[in-house]
Amino acid sequence: MRRLLLISNSTLHGSGYLDHCKDQIKSFLTDKVKTVLFVPYALHDRDQYASIARTAYNSIGFNLESIHEKPNAVDAVRQAEAIFIGGGNTFRLLKTLYDENIVDEIRKRVFEDSMPYIGSSAGSNVATVSINTTNDMPIVYPPSFKALGLVPFNINAHYQDPDPNSKHMGETREQRINQYHEYEDSPSVLGIREGCILHVEGDKATLKGVTNARLFERGKEPVEYDSGSDMSFLLKV
Numbered sequence: 001m002r003r004l005l006l007i008s009n010s011t012l013h014g015s016g017y018l019d020h021c022k023d024q025i026k027s028f029l030t031d032k033v034k035t036v037l038f039v040p041y042a043l044h045d046r047d048q049y050a051s052i053a054r055t056a057y058n059s060i061g062f063n064l065e066s067i068h069e070k071p072n073a074v075d076a077v078r079q080a081e082a083i084f085i086g087g088g089n090t091f092r093l094l095k096t097l098y099d100e101n102i103v104d105e106i107r108k109r110v111f112e113d114s115m116p117y118i119g120s121s122a123g124s125n126v127a128t129v130s131i132n133t134t135n136d137m138p139i140v141y142p143p144s145f146k147a148l149g150l151v152p153f154n155i156n157a158h159y160q161d162p163d164p165n166s167k168h169m170g171e172t173r174e175q176r177i178n179q180y181h182e183y184e185d186s187p188s189v190l191g192i193r194e195g196c197i198l199h200v201e202g203d204k205a206t207l208k209g210v211t212n213a214r215l216f217e218r219g220k221e222p223v224e225y226d227s228g229s230d231m232s233f234l235l236k237v
Contacts, residue, residue, distance in 0.1 A: 003028070003116045004150055004200035006124040008157045008192040008209075010087050018056040018120070024197055024208060026060045029082055029116055035063040037080035041096035042088025042122040053086060073100035077109060087121025087157075090134040094126050095142035107148050117150065121157045124198075128154045129187050133180055135173075151200065152187060152237045159191030159214060174214075174222065181218040188234060189216040198231065205231040 005028045012020035029036070036057055040049040050066035057064040064084075070076040077083070083106065085093070097103050109115040119127045125134045127150045131142075135158060162172040171179075177189050190213055192198065197209040207213055207229045215223045215234075225231065 001114045001202040002110050002150060002200060003114055003202075004110070004127060004198070005116070005118045006127055006151075006155065006192070006198040006200070007118070007120040008124065008159070008196045008211075009194045010120045012195050012210075016056075017052050020195055020210065021197060022056070022060050024199070025057075025118060026062075028118070028199065029062065033062065033082045033116060035065055035081055036118075037076055037083045038064050038066045039083065039085040039093075039097075039123070040066055040068055040088075041100075042086055042090065042093035044092075049086060049088075053084065057084075067100075073102050074105055077102050077105040080109065080115060082116040082118070083109075084118040085120070085123030085126065087123055089139055090122040090125045090131045090136045091138045091142060092140050093122045094131055094145075094147060095140045097126065097148075098143050103148060107150065110148075110150055124155050124157050124192070127151060130154060132186075133177060133189050151205075151235060153234050154187050154189045155198075156189055156191045159193050159196075161193075161214075174216070177216045181216065184218075186218055188218075190214075190231075190234065191216065191222075196227070200235070203232060203235050205235055207231055 038053045040046040043049045046068045054064040067076045110117050126147045130145045133154045133156045192213045193211040195210040199206045207227050213225050
């Protein structure tokens with residue numbers, strides 16, 4: 001049974017790193033997990049990133065070990081009690097997951113062993129079908145845009161609504177997602193705003209957090225879903 005906590009953002013305005021979702025993380029991991037394996041590949045300074053994440057997890061009673069400090073990434077994933085993949089650049093993150101040969105290993109641990117998976121921002125993006133709907137610049141090129149496939153849809157983290165008072169004439173986030181959906185077989189895209197969380201337990205998915213989400217499906221008008229909504233229908237292929 002897959003267990004996922006997919007968070008839009010690590011830092012919410014007015015609070016510190018993971019402060020807005022610490023209660024959700026603690027409840028999700030339960031007392032069965034003692035140590036979390038952190039994947040800092042989305043940022044360049046992995047040591048500093050691991051230090052920030054370790055402080056946050058220690059504050060809610062969990063040890064944290066960073067995969068970049070381990071001698072072998074594959075073995076680290078195979079031995080992990082739970083995994084947390086942090087935000088940053090989604091292209092750099094996915095490329096490194098492929099480089100370290102842990103894409104299949106993470107997927108296997110989630111589906112076969114029910115290893116808890118927590119993703120934030122880029123870490124949520126790579127949990128989906130592909131990274132085609134990330135907001136990030138392609139600063140590196142992964143061998144494929146295909147991601148972990150832990151859910152059968154895509155996510156647009158940090159989703160922003162159009163500002164009616166803005167004079168910016170560039171494309172809105174909604175327009176870019178619609179362009180993605182011009183292609184056949186493009187999956188649904190869940191736009192999760194700052195402070196929004198998707199909690200998956202097996203075949204049940206629930207929106208949590210302090211903000212709502214916007215769902216885009218090819219050929220349909222987008223639909224708003226409030227925090228607390230049952231999103232399990234998205235898990236049906």
